[in-house]
Each structure stands twice: as structure tokens, then as C-alpha cells.
Amino acid sequence: MVQDYIVRKAKPEEYKEIGRLMITVYSTLKGFPNENEQPDYYKMLANIVDFAKKEDTDLLVAVTVDKTIAGAVVYFGDMQHYGSGGTATKEKNASGFRLLAVDVSKRGEGVGSLLVKECITKAKDKKALQLIIHTTDAMKIAWKMYENMGFKRAFNLDFMQGALKVYGFKLRF
Template identity: 25%
Template sequence: MTLLIRNFGQSDSEHVDALALRAFAQFKNAYDDWPAFQAKIAHVSLLADGGEMIVAELEGNIAGAVAYIGPGKPKAAFFRPEWPIMRMLVVDPADRGLGIGRALVDECLRRAMRDGATAFALHTSEIMEVALPMYQRMGFQRIASAPPIHGVAYGVYLKELHG
């Protein structure tokens, strides 16, 4: 298995958007307005406009993606401006359990250290039964509630970074 973590290119847009839809399909009954939520995640590649989109390629196919939004970049008000954050970590359901999500988070943390950050944040939900425990094992701690998204409760999680 050859896993390559690389920067997103415009030619990846269609693949990343389709991947996000596949990754979130399992949650369609959790959101009270799935069509509205689906419409947002169908264009997840646009996050590259405000940050650094990172993709994981497995044997030449895009198997995961995440957006890294650096310190000082525009982000939701429940995040401190100086915190780098990640958005929309997605892994293809067919490729889960191979460490792809962890590798993408590690790359975000590496970029946060590159940017001189002392903390790194994300927001997620308890419905994310694989991702949330992974974040907690990696040292992320819930620090606050975030506004619900289409009826699903979210929390803000923070990891302190040490050089």
C-alpha cells in the first residue's frame, strides 16, 4: 500500500467533492435537512480558496482529503483567529481503517507547527464515531460547544502543540 500525502490541485476538485459526498452519506439520517447539507459538502473543494487543501492518494486514487486553514485566515467565530484549524476531514468509506485520516491530521499538525502555532483546533460531532475517538487519542480535548449544523450538535476540540 503506497499512501501519498500531497497538496490539492485544481484537477482534484471533482474527485474530492465526490469523496466528501461518499464519506458523509452514512450520516444522511442524522441531519434534519440532508439536501441542504449535501449541497454544501458537494463543493468541499472550494475550501482550497481559503486555505490549503491536502489529499491522500492511495495507489494513485484520492482516498482522503482535508482543508488546513492557517492562523489569521478567516474562520468561524467560535475559533480564535490565531488557531490553525482543519475542516472537512473525509476518507473514502472503502479505504477506512488504513490510517488515512490519521495521516491527514498529522499533516495538518505539521503545517500548524510550520506556522508557529501553539494550539490546533477542529470542530466535530459525536455522530463521527470513528473520527472523534481518533482525535481524542491524538490529544484533542473538547473545550466548547459549536452551533449545531442542520440539527446535529458539534463541539470545538483543541490540541496544544509543543515544539
């Protein structure tokens, strides 16, 4: 149930658990590179807090009323801190989010949507003109959610991360 979750900034004592959640989620995506194929990517996931240290960037979590972490995402108020390949970091008047992860046992309960809605709210509050995201074929399950929320493919933001095709999406306000 969506109402059973609270979305808020992550607390320092949660950072390691969030990193483990990210690694678990991404390493179990069918077709997504494993840790041996992209060790730097998994190191980044383990140290997810490094993003939260950047200016105008928040590590957000969705937690249950008993404080169990159900999902997390990194919101970027300014794309210069986004840290992806391609041209996304040059986008102006834009916010973005990356690294959306929902605990496998909590999927289908609206956790991902809640986290994305919080990113949309933050971007609108910042008066951004668009919200940018990236995804891969391994994450196609989330594409429908993004499209239902109004995100459109942004082919100019696509890039290759090693052998992995990464696809850009934008939500314009």
C-alpha cells in the same frame, strides 16, 4: 498500510472527485443530516474547492501510489477562513481543519491519521498555538483518533448547526 499513501495538496483535476468523496462519506454517516435536511452543507461539500481558494487554506488529499484518492481534509492556517458556526473563527494564533473524509474502502488503514498529522505539521510550521476541529455524534468513530493524538474537548467551541450538535476540540502546542 500507512506507508502506501502520500499526503499532498489536491490538484485542480481532482476537485470534483474530492467533492463526490465528501458527499458520499458524509451522506452515509449514521445520524448525520441528509442532503434534503441540509442542502447548503452538501452544496459546500460538492464545491469543496471553494475553501482551497481562500488565503492560507489548503485542500489536502491522501493518495495511493497509483494516485487513487483515499481521503481528504481542508486545512486552515487562519481561523478567520474556517467557516463554521460558533466562535471558532474568532480564535487567534490558531489553525484548524474541517471536513475530514476517508473513503469507506480505505478506513482502518491510517488515512485519517495521516491527514490529521499533516494538519498538525502545517499548524506547527505556522507557529500556531493550537489546532481546532469540530465533529458530531455521527463522527464519534474519529473522536478516539483525535483524543489519542492529544486533542481535548473545547466546550466553548460547541454550537448548533440547525438541529445538529457540533462539538469543538483543540490540540494545544
